[in-house]
Amino acid sequence: MVKTRTWIVLISALLLLSLGLTLWLWLHPTGGRTANIYVDGELVRSVDLAAVEGEETFTVDTGRGLNVITVSEGRLRVSGADCPDKVCVNSGWLSGSAPIVCLPHRLVIKFADSSGGPDAVAG
Template sequence: MVFGIGWYFFQFTYENGNVSSQKTIFVRIQGEEILKVKEPGEFIIRNQEGKYITTLHFDGNKVWVTDSNCPDKICEKTGKIGPGGSIICVPNRMIIEFKTDEKKGEKKIDVETW
């Protein structure tokens, strides 16, 4: 019985060796949150005026950019990021953050300057 409870706890609480948590991708342009992603897929990011900015991919574990309209393409070269990582595009003033809810109740201060 103890073994069964332990197995159940391990099986449904842990995911790939890490504590299971909600994974969320936040996309902000000029400090304004324009997209919040919780499900895997391909997403077209447009600015407030509707102009194409980038194509974002999320597979449930990693997030990456495959196309961007910026001249440097640094966001594409960043590659795949995991929880706690971010992709920043300075020409488009865009930040893509990969966060988890593991630390509930923790307040952080976030400042953006361009």
């Protein structure tokens, strides 16, 4: 049997390692600007905008239709959608606090700031 002291040392080491990693990640935030994509209020995907290199495109199947989303450094747009009104596509590139909404597909893209923004935005 392994001695209890060995276990304590091992666990302490793991704790210190995790603490160190947490601290390091906290001091080196990965840009923090995250775009969260919701369908019908459920989070289906979130993208760290700061970590994107070049341009990336992916498709979200909302169950009511498709939205093609393009992300590039720090910003995001809906580049295509088979919804009737195309409000989401016409919103263009966004990187701020205003959400992109595709009502027919019940798709909402919100930007989350790690630095604690307001609880809601009027307008």
